[in-house]
Every structure is written in structure tokens, then in C-alpha cells.
Amino acid sequence: xxxxxxxxxxxxxxxxxxxxxxxxxxxxxxxxxxxxxxxxxxxxxxxxxxxxxxxxxxxxxxxxxxxxxxxxxxxxxxxxxxxxxxxxxxxxxxxxxxxxxxxxxxxxxxxxxxxxxxxxxxxxxxxxxxxxxxxxxxxxxxxxxxxxxxxxxxxxxxxxxxxxxxxxxxxxxxxxxxxxxxxxxxxxxxxxxxxxxxxxxxxxxxxxxxxxxxxxxxxxxxxxxxxxxxxxxxxxxxxxxxxxxxxxxxxxxxxxxxxxxxxxxxxxxxxxxxxxxxxxxxxxxxxxxxxxxxxxxxxxxxxxxxxxxxxxxxxxxxxxxxxxxxxxxxxxxxxxxxxxxxxxxxxxxxxxxxxxxxxxxxxxxxxxxxxxxxxxxxxxxxxxxxxxxxxxxxxxxxxxxxxxxxxxxxxxxxxxxxxxxxxxxxxxxxxxxxxxxxxxxxxxxxxxxxxxxxxxxxxxxxxxxxxxxxxxxxxxxxxxxxxxxxxxxxxxxxxxxxxxxxxxxxxxxxxxxxxxxxxxxxxxxxxxxxxxxxxxxxxxxxxxxxxxxxxxxxxxxxxxxxxxxxxxxxxxxxxxxxxxxxxxxxxxxxxxxxxxxxxxxxxxxxxxxxxxxxxxxxxxxxxxxxxxxxxxxxxxxxxxxxxxxxxxxxxxxxxxxxxxxxxxxxxxxxxxxxxxxxxxxxxxxxxxxxxxxxxxxxxxxxxxxxxxxxxxxxxxxxxxxxx
Amino acid sequence: xxxxxxxxxxxxxxxxxxxxxxxxxxxxxxxxxxxxxxxxxxxxxxxxxxxxxxxxxxxxxxxxxxxxxxxxxxxxxxxxxxxxxxxxxxxxxxxxxxxxxxxxxxxxxxxxxxxxxxxxxxxxxxxxxxxxxxxxxxxxxxxxxxxxxxxxxxxxxxxxxxxxxxxxxxxxxxxxxxxxxxxxxxxxxxxxxxxxxxxxxxxxxxxxxxxxxxxxxxxxxxxxxxxxxxxxxxxxxxxxxxxxxxxxxxxxxxxxxxxxxxxxxxxxx
Numbered sequence: 001x002x003x004x005x006x007x008x009x010x011x012x013x014x015x016x017x018x019x020x021x022x023x024x025x026x027x028x029x030x031x032x033x034x035x036x037x038x039x040x041x042x043x044x045x046x047x048x049x050x051x052x053x054x055x056x057x058x059x060x061x062x063x064x065x066x067x068x069x070x071x072x073x074x075x076x077x078x079x080x081x082x083x084x085x086x087x088x089x090x091x092x093x094x095x096x097x098x099x100x101x102x103x104x105x106x107x108x109x110x111x112x113x114x115x116x117x118x119x120x121x122x123x124x125x126x127x128x129x130x131x132x133x134x135x136x137x138x139x140x141x142x143x144x145x146x147x148x149x150x151x152x153x154x155x156x157x158x159x160x161x162x163x164x165x166x167x168x169x170x171x172x173x174x175x176x177x178x179x180x181x182x183x184x185x186x187x188x189x190x191x192x193x194x195x196x197x198x199x200x201x202x203x204x205x206x207x208x209x210x211x212x213x214x215x216x217x218x219x220x221x222x223x224x225x226x227x228x229x230x231x232x233x234x235x236x237x238x239x240x241x242x243x244x245x246x247x248x249x250x251x252x253x254x255x256x257x258x259x260x261x262x263x264x265x266x267x268x269x270x271x272x273x274x275x276x277x278x279x280x281x282x283x284x285x286x287x288x289x290x291x292x293x294x295x296x297x298x299x300x301x302x303x304x305x306x307x308x309x310x311x312x313x314x315x316x317x318x319x320x321x322x323x324x325x326x327x328x329x330x331x332x333x334x335x336x337x338x339x340x341x342x343x344x345x346x347x348x349x350x351x352x353x354x355x356x357x358x359x360x361x362x363x364x365x366x367x368x369x370x371x372x373x374x375x376x377x378x379x380x381x382x383x384x385x386x387x388x389x390x391x392x393x394x395x396x397x398x399x400x401x402x403x404x405x406x407x408x409x410x411x412x413x414x415x416x417x418x419x420x421x422x423x424x425x426x427x428x429x430x431x432x433x434x435x436x437x438x439x440x441x442x443x444x445x446x447x448x449x450x451x452x453x454x455x456x457x458x459x460x461x462x463x464x465x466x467x468x469x470x471x472x473x474x475x476x477x478x479x480x481x482x483x484x485x486x487x488x489x490x491x492x493x494x495x496x497x498x499x500x501x502x503x504x505x506x507x508x509x510x511x512x513x514x515x516x517x518x519x520x521x522x523x524x525x526x527x528x529x530x531x532x533x534x535x536x537x538x539x540x541x542x543x544x545x546x547x548x549x550x551x552x553x554x555x556x557x558x559x560x561x562x563x564x565x566x567x568x569x570x571x572x573x574x575x576x577x578x579x580x581x582x583x584x585x586x587x588x589x590x591x592x593x594x595x596x597x598x599x600x601x602x603x604x605x606x607x608x609x610x611x612x613x614x615x616x617x618x619x620x621x622x623x624x625x626x627x628x629x630x631x632x633x634x635x636x637x638x639x640x641x642x643x644x645x646x647x648x649x650x651x652x653x654x655x656x657x658x659x660x661x662x663x664x665x666x667x668x669x670x671x672x673x674x675x676x677x678x679x680x681x682x683x684x685x686x687x688x689x690x691x692x693x694x695x696x697x698x699x700x701x702x703x704x705x706x707x708x709x710x711x712x713x714x715x716x717x718x719x720x721x722x723x
Numbered sequence: 724x725x726x727x728x729x730x731x732x733x734x735x736x737x738x739x740x741x742x743x744x745x746x747x748x749x750x751x752x753x754x755x756x757x758x759x760x761x762x763x764x765x766x767x768x769x770x771x772x773x774x775x776x777x778x779x780x781x782x783x784x785x786x787x788x789x790x791x792x793x794x795x796x797x798x799x800x801x802x803x804x805x806x807x808x809x810x811x812x813x814x815x816x817x818x819x820x821x822x823x824x825x826x827x828x829x830x831x832x833x834x835x836x837x838x839x840x841x842x843x844x845x846x847x848x849x850x851x852x853x854x855x856x857x858x859x860x861x862x863x864x865x866x867x868x869x870x871x872x873x874x875x876x877x878x879x880x881x882x883x884x885x886x887x888x889x890x891x892x893x894x895x896x897x898x899x900x901x902x903x904x905x906x907x908x909x910x911x912x913x914x915x916x917x918x919x920x921x922x923x924x925x926x927x928x929x930x931x932x933x934x935x936x937x938x939x940x941x942x943x944x945x946x947x948x949x950x951x952x953x954x955x956x957x958x959x960x961x962x963x964x965x966x967x968x969x970x971x972x973x974x975x976x977x978x979x980x981x982x983x984x985x986x987x988x989x990x991x992x
Contacts, residue, residue: 033782033936055934058947068844068931074853257955260755428823439818442895446812447824449805449865454827457862461842462834522736531730539978540737543744546970548924548942551963555747558956565746565765603740611909615879649875653832653868660835663926681835694841701838708833 086114285354
């Protein structure tokens with residue numbers, strides 16, 4: 001009997017032991033599937049009681065995913081964040097305070113600032129990187145410069161850039177990154193720091209940008225412009241690799257791409273030039289942080305895994321594998337690997353002199369403002385002083401923004417929503433048209449799929465968004481408090497919103513008529529023209545529609561690029577081409593995207609019109625032919641009036657789609673250059689997912705819906721009467 | 724003479740329409756290397772399939788492909804059946820709150836998807852549908868656009884056939900599926916293509932709602948590939964070509980059927 005009890009106890013304990021194995025969910029960006037498998041397998045062998053579930057995120061959209069799951073309370077135990085987002089997460093109160101655990105590690109690792117808030121530490125630096133100087137040794141020799149003495153000071157940099165520029169018309173001394181979100185400020189801020197200026201004061205309470213030092217730095221930067229290629233970092237990297245750019249400030253990802261595209265390139269890497277000799281050459285440092293959520297059920301095990309990932313072996317392993325990151329562990333930098341090769345050597349040298357941007361929660365907005373300042377000075381020739389003043393004002397405004405606190409849970413919100421639904425239902429019931437029949441049973445069966453799906457997947461989310469549009473809702477902390485219509489007022493007052501609205505309207509007005517005319521014309525020509533290979537044309541024009549918008553946007557980024565095919569065609573035909581190239585040109589970026597939109601959507605409406613043309617009775621044409629009408633007369637007198645319902649439909653749908661334009665902007669320009677392609681939905685996306693203000697984002701959405709409704713209504717009225 | 728000019732004009736436009744896609748496919752076959760030098764060549768000097776192999780080896784693309792096909796087919800079938808039912812009720816029946824319900828259809832066409840992204844995610848979590856096919860399929864079973872399109876179409880169908888069937892004692896369902904459905908073939912063809920393309924190409928929701936490799940769809944897999952391996956044009960174009968080739972093929976194969984559907988079902992009064 002006793003034996004049995006023991007046996008059961010043994011059985012029970014072993015069962016509970018198995019159940020105790022900790023399941024850790026880890027989301028990360030930096031390791032690919034193969035590397036993570038190797039690393040996790042080793043860890044699980046050493047720690048059999050911990051099971052790791054690793055998920056890889058994409059750089060472009062990873063943050064959306066983390067934030068959405070954070071709101072839903074579905075976030076992983078450990079996740080990786082870029083240093084830019086560090087302050088947001090550390091201040092939100094959702095991360096586990098690791099101050100005690102990392103007490104002894106503080107001096108051993110680099111880059112704690114992004115995860116430090118009010119003296120407490122909320123994460124571990126993992127893999128780090130920086131920006132440093134690349135120079136082409138062959139071009140140095142050709143320009144009569146010493147390839148063993150890269151420029152150390154600003155004046156040396158200027159003269160070297162000038163000499164290389166003079167080598168030929170398609171040569172550039174330096175590469176200045178413009179017209180995107182991150183690279184322009186990341187490659188400019190080292191000069192700003194070394195020039196003795198900074199963006200924020202040490203206590204992060206005010207901006208100190210408006211100074212003599214900033215002016216000097218910017219005028220140096222503008223001097224550099226005359227010898228430089230102005231483009232996006234990606235293009236500059238490619239041109240450097242092709243041997244067309246002499247010097248650039250860029251990152252370690254180039255090691256791999258140069259080896260791939262032009263392995264014979266002779267180049268060197270060194271630290272950032274300073275205004276005068278023997279100053280510490282500071283550069284921008286950034287990196288990947290590992291953080292643990294407060295809500296994690298296995299905080300101890302999670303920290304064990306974080307420690308494993310930041311151990312010397314793993315960090316060195318990853319640096320060796322990827323060759324574009326460095327370990328955050330200082331001791332690991334002494335590994336012979338980092339001095340074995342000129343690339344890693346220069347890279348790790350610069351790493352010793354890095355600064356991180358101010359750990360302010362508004363930095364994400366400030367960096368956008370900074371990049372925009374560089375665009376203004378470099379691309380639009382705005383006077384330096386004016387640009388600096390404007391930028392300081394913007395930064396001050398960001399500093400003054402406050403964050404409301406107060407909490408309402410998801411459940412309470414759901415109760416509110418249900419209440420609203422009941423009120424809506426009662427209201428509708430009360431004001432129902434008493435003459436209307438209730439309808440047959442079968443009618444309600446027919447309509448039920450829509451009603452069910454609408455109630456669950458549309459009305460609930462809509463009301464949810466509606467309620468938070470009247471509140472300040474910080475998504476990381478789920479702090480929510482009702483603030484009335486203040487969001488709407490803020491949005492309407494924001495000049496950025498008005499700009500976005502203007503761009504969106506411009507987009508719609510510029511695309512809808514073109515698409516309409518092209519698709520009607522083509523449909524009529526194909527249908528009535530009796531040309532051979534009719535089906536070939538139908539298929540050919542429809543093909544762009546079949547392709548995903550993300551694919552199309554990628555394809556056109558390639559097509560529109562500096563050395564892309566479009567510019568090649570223009571050059572061959574001796575036609576002028578915009579300088580800088582299409583997507584980074586302030587005036588041409590939006591029209592270029594619009595042209596793409598017309599190209600990619602006309603085929604769809606063409607098919608709709610083809611279908612509508614089939615339903616026009618042939619007798620009408622025959623009768624008119626007897627009356628002596630020609631093809632043009634037939635088109636205007638018969639075809640157009642008969643197509644009226646379809647025209648109305650196409651105009652309304654196309655307008656709705658144009659007003660919601662987003663993936664194109666997101667993939668191709670991210671709203672740049674100098675915010676000249678920000679549309680409303682892109683603005684909404686930024687509000688919600690990079691500034692974490694869901695409340696304001698929701699009110700933008702409702703404003704947009706209002707605008708769309710108004711447009712559709714007037715179009716229907718107008719077209720019904722006119723045609 | 725006129726015809727020749729017209730033909731040449733159409734050919735020109737066809738070239739414009741197809742050129743970027745050709746560029747995508749030919750670039751995908753270019754060897755990796757100094758692309759800047761070869762960017763101006765439409766056709767690669769050496770053809771290689773290495774880029775495709777690289778992309779394919781980077782993840783279980785066959786699984787992504789199957790997921791995309793499965794979700795696409797389910798959503799398309801659902802829309803053909805359910806949207807027709809709903810549109811039929813709107814076009815032919817009188818019932819309480821008809822205007823209001825149709826208003827909700829219009830409303831949902833006008834709301835940007837980003838608005839309800841976060842609440843939808845929360846809802847899926849409460850249903851326990853995260854990382855399942857349910858989350859990818861159910862919310863799109865009746866798309867407002869399709870209801871709208873079909874309703875417009877049904878309005879212009881003659882009533883006579885349905886009335887005759889009713890006199891012969893056909894039930895409501897029989898009328899809908901035996902009489903109205905065949906008559907609506909052209910509109911249903913448009914709905915079908917439309918929905919399948921939409922489902923095939925959609926990115927944001929599948930990305931947010933799935934967590935594991937087994938559940939990813941093709942666009943999500945591609946975006947992750949792009950994120951990790953950076954941008955070099957040849958591989959990007961190979962990935963883009965891989966993800967669009969299936970739909971292009973499907974369209975080319977069924978092209979005749981689709982166009983015939985458009986023309987054959989035409990109503991002549």
C-alpha cells in the first residue's frame with residue numbers, strides 16, 4: 001500500500017516537473033533561422049527545463065507587431081528592440097526592472113543609455129553598431145591623395161572630396177544621405193557632436209540646437225555638398241561599391257554587400273573626421289537591446305536566456321557570422337577576430353567613440369524633424385539660420401507634449417461598446433419605419449452572413465476606435481483617459497495633418513481622372529476597334545493588377561532610382577531628368593508614385609468597363625450607323641451615356657482607394673523627402689505606431705472616413721445629374 | 724489604315740503596361756555582382772537561377788505558398804456564395820432596416836483598414852484565433868465591395884425568370900442558386916478574381932495575426948526575407964517574381980474563361 005503511495009507520489013512529482021519546464025517566447029530581428037536554431041539548441045541542452053520559442057520579425061513591420069500584441073496582452077517574455085525605441089519602452093512601465101540583476105555587469109557592457117530611465121535599467125544591450133568613414137583607396141591614388149592617410153579633419157575631408165570630384169563628371173567626392181527617415185540624421189549627427197553642438201541639453205529639458213556651432217556644422221555640410229552625391233543611403237552605398245563615390249559615412253552592412261557586388265574594390269575604413277586634429281571622433285551608436293516584460297511568468301528563466309544571448313561566446317559567434325554588428329560586451333571586442341581584418345578593426349575602433357541619441361521619449365519625432373532639416377538645407381537651399389530656427393521650434397513643441405495618465409481596462413471598454421451597441425439598436429428600433437415589412441425568414445437568412453460579420457468584425461472594432469478617438473491612449477502602458485474632442489482639435493491644428501490632407505487630395509485629383517479616361521478609352525478601343533489579338537490586349541493590360549502592390553512598389557523603386565531604367569531611357573532620348581532622382585525629389589516624388597498608381601490600377605477598371613460594354617445593346621449602334629453617325633459620335637452619344645452607372649461606380653471606388661493610399665508610400669518613400677509624400681493614412685500610421693498615440697490615430701481615421709463619405713456623396717449627386 | 728494605327732497605338736500602350744513586369748523577371752535572372760553596370764540592360768548577359776534558389780532556400784516557401792492558396796480559395800468561395808446571398812437580399816427583397824444595413828456596407832468600404840487593426844487583433848486574441856486559418860479567413864468572407872458590386876449587377880437582371888421559377892414552385896434557395904447564380908456569372912467572375920487577388924496580395928493582417936513559420940503567407944514570408952537579407956535588387960526581384968508568378972500564371976490559364984464569363988453572360992435586352 002505504502003509502496004503504491006510512493007509510486008504515485010513519484011509519478012505525480014515527475015509529472016509536475018515536466019509541467020514546470022518554462023516556456024519562453026522570444027521575438028527578435030537579428031538572427032536568421034539557421035543561426036537561431038544553432039543558438040537555441042545549445043541553450044536548451046544546457047538548460048533542459050527551459051523551452052525557447054523563437055520568432056523572427058521583419059525590420060519594416062516588427063514594431064507594429066510588438067505594439068499590437070502588447071495592447072492585446074499577448075506579448076512575448078523577451079523581445080528585441082532597436083535603441084531608438086528604448087526610451088519609449090523603458091519609460092512605459094511595462095518592462096521588468098533589471099537594475100539588481102545587471103548591477104555587476106554595468107561596466108562590462110557598452111550602451112546602457114537607451115534602456116536606462118531615472119537611474120533604473122530595463123534591458124541589456126546586445127549587438128551594437130556605429131557609423132564610420134569608408135574611403136576608396138584607388139580614387140585617393142588617382143586624385144593624388146595618400147591612400148594611407150584618410151582625412152582626419154573637416155578641411156582635409158573637403159579638399160579630398162573636391163579632388164575626387166574633379167576626377168570626372170560621374171565621380172563624387174562624398175555621399176550625403178537625404179530624403180529618408182533615419183540615415184540623414186544618423187550620418188549628420190556625428191559632425192554636429194564633433195562640431196560642439198547637440199540637439200538637447202544634458203537634462204533633456206530644452207533644445208540647444210540653435211547655436212553658432214550648429215550653423216558652422218551645417219555650413220560645412222553644405223560646402224561638402226558641392227562635391228557630393230545627394231541620395232538615399234542605399235544608393236550611396238551602391239555607388240561607393242561601384243567605385244563612383246570617394247568617401248562616405250556609412251555602416252558595417254557594406255562589408256558584405258561590397259564583397260558581393262565588387263569584391264575587388266580597394267577601400268579602407270576609419271573614424272569620423274573632426275573639426276580640428278586630436279579631438280575624440282564621436283559617432284552615432286545604435287544597437288539592439290533585449291528586454292523582459294514585467295508580465296512574463298518566468299522572469300528568472302528569461303534573464304538566464306538574456307544572459308546567454310549576451311554571453312561572450314554568443315555575441316562573438318553572431319558578430320563573426322554576420323560581420324555587421326559588434327558585441328556589446330567590451331571584453332569581447334579584444335578577441336583577435338576584431339583586429340584580424342582591417343574592416344572589423346576600423347569598425348571596432350569607431351565603436352569606442354560612440355554616443356547614443358538622447359534617451360527622450362519624443363526622440364522618434366525629433367529625428368524626423370532633424371532629417372527634414374537636412375533635406376531642407378541640402379535639397380531646397382533653405383537659409384541655414386532659418387532652417388535651424390524652425391527645427392528648434394519644432395523640437396521645443398515636441399518637448400512640451402505631456403502624457404496623460406489614468407487607466408481603463410480592456411474589459412471596461414468592451415462593456416462600454418456593448419452598451420453603445422444596445423443604445424444604437426434601441427435607437428434604430430425606435431425610429432424604424434413602421435411601414436416597412438419585417439421581411440421574410442429566407443431574407444434574413446440571406447442577409448445574416450453580413451450582419452453577423454459586421455457586428456463582430458466591424459462594429460466592435462469601429463466603436464472601439466471611436467471611443468479611443470476621444471481619449472488619450474498610450475499603447476505601451478494602455479493608459480487611457482477620456483479627453484473629449486481634444487484629439488480632433490490637436491489634429492486639425494497640426495500643420496503636418498493639413499499637409500498630409502493636401503497631398504492626399506492632390507493624389508486623388510491627379511490619379512482618378514487619368515485612370516478613368518485611360519480605362520474607358522482602352523476598353524472601347526479593344527471592344528469596338530475589332531483589332532486582332534483582342535484577348536492578348538485584355539490580358540496584357542490586366543497583368544499589372546494581378547501583381548501585389550508591395551511587389552509593384554519595390555519594382556518601381558528600382559525603376560525610378562538614380563541609375564534606374566527610367567533615367568536610362570530619358571538619357572538615351574536626350575530628355576531632361578530630375579536632379580536629384582525621382583523618389584528623392586521634393587516636387588517629383590509624389591507625381592512619380594501617382595504615375596505608378598495609374599499604371600497599376602487602370603487595368604482593373606478596364607475590365608470593369610469591358611464588362612459594362614457587353615451589356616450595351618448592339619441595336620443602338622446599328623441604328624445610329626444607319627443614321628450616319630461615325631465612331632466618335634457613337635462613343636459620345638451612345639457609349640458614354642450607357643456606361644454612366646459604371647463610370648459612377650468606378651469614380652467612387654477609385655476615389656475611396658486613392659484617399660486611402662498607404663502601402664505605396666510606406667514601401668517607396670516613407671513620407672519623404674522633407675515630408676512631401678506624407679498622406680493621411682501614412683500620417684495615421686505614424687501617429688499610432690511610431691508615436692504610440694492610438695487616440696490621435698483613431699481620430700485621424702474618423703476624420704478621413706468623414707472626408708471620404710463627403711466625397712462619395714457629392715460625386716454621386718454630381719455624376720447622377722451631369723451624365 | 725485606321726486599323727493599323729489603332730493597332731500600333733494599342734501595342735505601344737501594351738509595351739508600357741508590360742515593361743516593368745518584364746524588367747522584374749529579367750532582373751531576377753541576372754547574376755549577382757556589380758548591378759550598377761548592368762542596370763541598363765534589359766536582358767542579362769548570363770542567365771542564372773541562383774537568385775531563385777537563394778530565396779527559396781531562405782524559408783519554407785512551399786508552405787507559404789500552400790497557405791496563400793488555401794486562404795485565397797476559402798475566401799474566394801465564401802465571397803462567391805455569401806456575398807451573392809447578401810447582395811440578392813439587398814437587390815430583390817424588402818426588409819426592416821434595409822437602408823441602414825446597406826449603409827453599413829458603404830461605410831465599411833470607406834473605413835481604412837488601419838483604423839480597426841488594433842481592435843481586430845484584440846478580438847482575435849479573445850477568440851483564441853491568433854495564428855490560425857480562422858483569423859485569416861472568417862473576417863473576409865463577405866467583403867463589402869463585393870456586395871456592392873453584385874447588388875448593382877443584380878438590379879439590372881430581368882425579374883421574369885425568377886418569377887417564372889417561383890410559379891413553378893421553386894424554393895427561395897433554388898431560385899438563388901439555380902437561376903440567379905448562373906445568370907450572375909460575369910459579375911461573379913469579377914468578384915472571384917478580385918477577391919482572390921486581394922487575398923493573395925494582402926500583407927498587413929496576415930503579418931499581425933500569424934506567429935509561426937507554418938502559418939505565414941507568401942507576402943509575409945517575402946517581407947521577412949527582405950528584412951533579413953537587406954536590399955540587393957536581383958534577390959528582391961527574384962522574390963517578387965516568385966510571389967507574383969503563380970497569380971500571373973493562374974490568370975493567363977483561366978484568362979479565356981474569365982473573359983468569356985464577362986462576355987457570354989452579357990444581358991441583351
